[in-house]
Amino acid sequence: NAGVTQTPKFQVLKTGQSMTLQCAQDMNHEYMSWYRQDPGMGLRLIHYSVGAGITDQGEVPNGYNVSRSTTEDFPLRLLSAAPSQTSVYFCASSPSPGTSGSKTQYFGPGTRLLVL
């Protein structure tokens, strides 16, 4: 199993550009989520999904969109990049809440984004 994969690893954008951060998992996990990590701020939840076709907002959703058309993929879209979105983005997955192992989230390697 590859686990949780993210692409790209690094990206530089200009203000106003849009892009999609890709996330895929091969563990058949129902739950997937996106976090951003900024220095001194820990990880903050952007959006999450409890299954294909279902998404919801986390703590810091503004400026981001998500969709979940398959169990495996959960892309994060930046609509119009801003310098405040410079961060490290982590995708995570876990089995359905309430199931064995659901307490463990598996994180991808992260995408480092710089917005100029």
Next chain:
Amino acid sequence: GQSLEQPSEVTAVEGAIVQINCTYQTSGFYGLSWYQQHDGGAPTFLSYNALDGLEETGRFSSFLSRSDSYGYLLLQELQMKDSASYFCAVIGGADGLTFGKGTHLIIQP
């Protein structure tokens, strides 16, 4: 809402024991998790407590007191490779984890 407090930095000596504390305020609570993150890496799961008491996994142990909204991570026989950031995180419901801001553990030889 949910908030977690943990020290920003802890220093310890190789071979010693260190405890990292976490207090939380949550509107819902299913359990407290701990994650380790090395510089430049991704968080990795260490432990989870849903009930009061101590959970032990090798050199790492985690404790929870639900009545005190308090938990800690205990690392024994510290090794240089344990130098990392440690995050406590609350599972409050179906909306994922809420993380503390992390504790940077510095280990001195």
